[in-house]
Amino acid sequence: MNRPVRDHEILSAVFAKMDVPAMSIAAGVVGSVLLFLATATLLLQAVPQDYPVGSHLKDLAAYLPGYHVSWPGAVLGAFYGFLMGAVAGFAAAVYWNLTHYVALGVMLISAAELAD
Amino acid sequence: MLPNWRIDVVTQMGNYQNMRAINQKANGVNLKLLNAAIRFNALMLGLTAGTLAAVIVYVATHASIARWGSDSGTYLALLAIFFPGYSVTSNGAWVGAFWAFVYAGTCSALSYRLYGRVLGTRIADILLSTVPTENPVLKPSVLRLHGSSLGFAIGSIAALGLFSSTAWLVVRGTADESVHAALFSNYIPGYSVSILGGLWGAMELFALVFLACLLLATVYNRIVEKRHKKS
Numbered sequence: 001m002n003r004p005v006r007d008h009e010i011l012s013a014v015f016a017k018m019d020v021p022a023m024s025i026a027a028g029v030v031g032s033v034l035l036f037l038a039t040a041t042l043l044l045q046a047v048p049q050d051y052p053v054g055s056h057l058k059d060l061a062a063y064l065p066g067y068h069v070s071w072p073g074a075v076l077g078a079f080y081g082f083l084m085g086a087v088a089g090f091a092a093a094v095y096w097n098l099t100h101y102v103a104l105g106v107m108l109i110s111a112a113e114l115a116d
Numbered sequence: 117m118l119p120n121w122r123i124d125v126v127t128q129m130g131n132y133q134n135m136r137a138i139n140q141k142a143n144g145v146n147l148k149l150l151n152a153a154i155r156f157n158a159l160m161l162g163l164t165a166g167t168l169a170a171v172i173v174y175v176a177t178h179a180s181i182a183r184w185g186s187d188s189g190t191y192l193a194l195l196a197i198f199f200p201g202y203s204v205t206s207n208g209a210w211v212g213a214f215w216a217f218v219y220a221g222t223c224s225a226l227s228y229r230l231y232g233r234v235l236g237t238r239i240a241d242i243l244l245s246t247v248p249t250e251n252p253v254l255k256p257s258v259l260r261l262h263g264s265s266l267g268f269a270i271g272s273i274a275a276l277g278l279f280s281s282t283a284w285l286v287v288r289g290t291a292d293e294s295v296h297a298a299l300f301s302n303y304i305p306g307y308s309v310s311i312l313g314g315l316w317g318a319m320e321l322f323a324l325v326f327l328a329c330l331l332l333a334t335v336y337n338r339i340v341e342k343r344h345k346k347s
Contacts, residue, residue, distance in 0.1 A: 005145045005146075005150070005237050005239055005240050006240075007146050007149055009239065009240040009243060010146065010149050010150050010153050010239060011149070011153070012243050012256065012257045013153065013239045013240070013242055013243055013257075013259075014153040014156055014157055015256040016242070016243060016256050016257045016258060016259035017256045017257075017258060017259060018258075018259050019258050019259070019336070019339065019340045019343060019344075021339070021343070022335075022336050022339035022340045022343065023336055025335065025336075025339055026332050026333075026335040026336035026339065027332065029331065029332075029335050030328055030331055030332045030335075033328075033331065034328065038303065041302060041303055042302060045302070056296070056299060059191070062183070088168075091168055092164060092165070092168060095164045095167065095168060096160065096161070096164050099160045099163055099164055100160060100256075103156070103160060
């Protein structure tokens with residue numbers, strides 16, 4: 001049921017900070033699931049025997065040592081996916097909080113100028 | 117001269133308690149403040165995502181050059197289709213960073229605008245606590261994510277992105293040569309580098325991104341609730 005939103009709630013929502021560890025883990029989980037499924041999807045497709053499965057995805061090995069399009073590779077990919085997602089989530093959360101702090105500082109100065 | 121969104125936020129921040137009485141609408145929501153809040157955070161997200169994307173493209177280009185030298189850029193060079201002037205060179209890295217900033221910044225800002233619109237007056241749902249704090253600006257609450265709104269917003273922009281890029285490949289006449297784009301059909305059954313295939317792919321991508329966002333929001337919110345249970 002909708003209830004009226006109070007002004008302090010809107011302002012709280014604007015300046016609410018992102019939880020850095022939570023975003024790192026959450027993005028890591030998503031990255032892990034995505035890379036695992038990306039590999040698993042190729043492995044589960046019906047292809048002729050000796051058909052080169054994942055000839056493009058396997059090129060990820062250039063960046064992710066040991067990765068290959070196989071079930072053990074999918075598990076390793078999930079680990080790498082978690083790492084990459086976590087780094088991206090960490091960077092996004094830290095940068096999001098940082099831009100808000102910087103913007104807040106700028107706006108406080110602007111507010112002081114408007115008050116003069 | 118301050119831009120309009122900043123004047124809105126600054127004015128509202130400065131005396132929001134007085135403004136509350138003036139700006140209340142019939143449904144009890146200060147829409148002017150809500151819209152200013154959405155515009156402000158859209159800009160913040162645009163800057164965040166744009167900068168991160170620019171750094172990633174810049175670093176990836178240089179990493180590729182460092183690792184493979186003159187043979188570098190087998191896949192990265194494909195970005196030139198969407199990033200005019202891009203190449204896997206030192207100068208190209210700057211061009212790529214610029215376009216990555218523009219694309220990621222625009223898409224993220226649009227995503228947040230959509231997220232804010234969908235969330236609308238349910239904005240209080242994303243707060244860990246709706247108890248008034250002494251100063252909501254200087255002592256901020258912790259953000260929660262609204263999974264379905266996030267999924268709708270990012271899913272829509274991703275779907276639009278896939279359809280536009282597919283349409284661009286068709287319009288420039290290279291659809292038949294776009295073997296790498298066609299590989300999407302491994303993950304998006306029915307996708308092809310054609311207008312119809314792009315439409316179908318966009319719908320399926322929307323569903324996939326929607327699910328990924330639900331997962332992200334669920335995990336994030338669970339951890340936030342656990343970590344801040346005592347406070």
